[in-house]
Amino acid sequence: MSGGRYRPRAVASFAVKFLGCKVSQADAMQARQAMLAAGHTETGEADADLHVVNTCCITSEAEAKSRQAVRRSLKTAHEVLVAGCAVNLNPRQFAELDARVKPFVGTADEVAAEIGGCADLEHDVLVRQPAAQASRTRGFIKVQDGCDCWCAYCIIPTVRGGARSRPASGVLEEARRRAEQGQPEMVLTGISVGDYRDPERGLELGELMSAVAQVPGVERVRLSSVEVIHVKDSLIRALVAEPKVCPHLHIPMQSGDDAVLTAMGRHYSAGEYLDHVRAVRAAVPQLNVTTDVIVGFPTEDEAAFERTLQTVQDAGISRIHTFSYSARPGTAAEGLGDRIPPPEKKRRSQALRGLSEVRSRRHRHAKLGRRERVLVDKTADRQCSGYTADYTRCYLPAGAAPRGTLVDVECLELFADGIRGRAILQV
Numbered sequence: 001m002s003g004g005r006y007r008p009r010a011v012a013s014f015a016v017k018f019l020g021c022k023v024s025q026a027d028a029m030q031a032r033q034a035m036l037a038a039g040h041t042e043t044g045e046a047d048a049d050l051h052v053v054n055t056c057c058i059t060s061e062a063e064a065k066s067r068q069a070v071r072r073s074l075k076t077a078h079e080v081l082v083a084g085c086a087v088n089l090n091p092r093q094f095a096e097l098d099a100r101v102k103p104f105v106g107t108a109d110e111v112a113a114e115i116g117g118c119a120d121l122e123h124d125v126l127v128r129q130p131a132a133q134a135s136r137t138r139g140f141i142k143v144q145d146g147c148d149c150w151c152a153y154c155i156i157p158t159v160r161g162g163a164r165s166r167p168a169s170g171v172l173e174e175a176r177r178r179a180e181q182g183q184p185e186m187v188l189t190g191i192s193v194g195d196y197r198d199p200e201r202g203l204e205l206g207e208l209m210s211a212v213a214q215v216p217g218v219e220r221v222r223l224s225s226v227e228v229i230h231v232k233d234s235l236i237r238a239l240v241a242e243p244k245v246c247p248h249l250h251i252p253m254q255s256g257d258d259a260v261l262t263a264m265g266r267h268y269s270a271g272e273y274l275d276h277v278r279a280v281r282a283a284v285p286q287l288n289v290t291t292d293v294i295v296g297f298p299t300e301d302e303a304a305f306e307r308t309l310q311t312v313q314d315a316g317i318s319r320i321h322t323f324s325y326s327a328r329p330g331t332a333a334e335g336l337g338d339r340i341p342p343p344e345k346k347r348r349s350q351a352l353r354g355l356s357e358v359r360s361r362r363h364r365h366a367k368l369g370r371r372e373r374v375l376v377d378k379t380a381d382r383q384c385s386g387y388t389a390d391y392t393r394c395y396l397p398a399g400a401a402p403r404g405t406l407v408d409v410e411c412l413e414l415f416a417d418g419i420r421g422r423a424i425l426q427v
Helices: 023-039 060-074 084-088 108-116 154-158 169-181 206-213 231-243 258-264 268-284 302-314 334-335 342-365
Strands: 013-018 050-055 079-084 099-102 139-141 185-189 220-223 248-250 288-294 321-325 371-379 383-388 391-396 406-415 419-423
Touching: 013 023, 023 079, 023 108, 023 139, 050 060, 050 084, 050 099, 050 302, 060 079, 060 084, 079 383, 084 154, 084 302, 139 169, 154 342, 169 185, 169 206, 185 206, 206 220, 206 231, 220 248, 220 391, 231 268, 231 371, 258 288, 258 334, 268 302, 268 334, 302 342, 321 342, 342 406, 391 406
Parallel strands: 013 050, 050 079, 079 099, 139 185, 185 220, 248 288, 288 321, 391 419
Antiparallel strands: 371 383, 371 406, 383 391, 406 419
16 A cells, blocks of 8 residues: 555546456546545546556556556646556555655555555455446446456466455445446456355356346447356356357467467367367357457467468457567566567458458458447547447447447448447337
8 A cells, every 4th residue: 555545735626547357447436436535537648637447557658658647637737646557566666756645556456446545455355346437328337356267377366365255245236226327238347256256155157147147228238358268158158048148258379389388388289279269158149259369479389370260250250459568577478578579460460451351351241231230439520439249339320329328330331440330210
């Protein structure tokens, strides 16, 4: 922690921003709620006395971007409160930026309590429930934190700790509040969300998703990401039996080569990844699977990379999020060095992104002429847009539907990163 409860000198205006994953976003919103509960006023970044920045350290680039975000905040803010993974890893790198920067080390619950001074830390472990963001259509609910996997390249268990789950009662209560405030879609998120096990009743992740789907006002439930080893029978049952559980899974692959997966400390082979994906597809034919891939891991030669390209195709992946490997101090892979030259990492990244575009177009093209249900989450003068249940972006003419509305759409043509359609009027 920072060495004592933080108290701004007076009621202050503040702004919150985050870097990194959806868990970082949820943590930032928890800090936001603590500031609101303490009587401060949220405003735009340019006008805020205080900035709250939740940082990321998944890569060295993410750390650098976190420091850049703090420097930008220092241009206008009187004080910058900094928390999150990069602060837990190395608070000094932020404290040394400026005397106005105050790092907060600890879990999101501890940080929120210290910033807001409004919780009993002794009894506050994954129980606090951030307020719904009424301006958004999609609510990110953190149901789990920490990780026990200890992948060779990953620093997150060091900065987040071991896997732990939030009681289902708190999750359901937060879903109720969010639905009441106009958020029809709930996204359950966590560092290792598939590890979820309700400490009160023993519910698994799929059972929790089905329970959230029963909350009045909830129209959709989806996951941010899930490891392939955590695609359990209960999750498949929820996808099959509950129409509100969205048929989209983001299942990180990281590599399609067995030797690289072993060196990474992943807990499956390429064949096991394919078997799991095929099993869930057999049960849920409309399932859309997206993935993460790391290129340039020290033991990845050209043949290993080619096997990754083939595994992506064999798994029927529709979109690939590509990351270039960078050694993280304190990880098991640090001793392997950083053997792949940057130009080669760039080439492999471009090849994967090209494959991703081909596979994305194929996935979207199959929707043309079909009817999809779209949740509108963006509106503008020229067009509005939203996501289908399987997480495909759909663009509509301006005024087709208000933000937060579920609308039936006829898919007409490929457009930008999604499809263009027209709303179908109900009679």
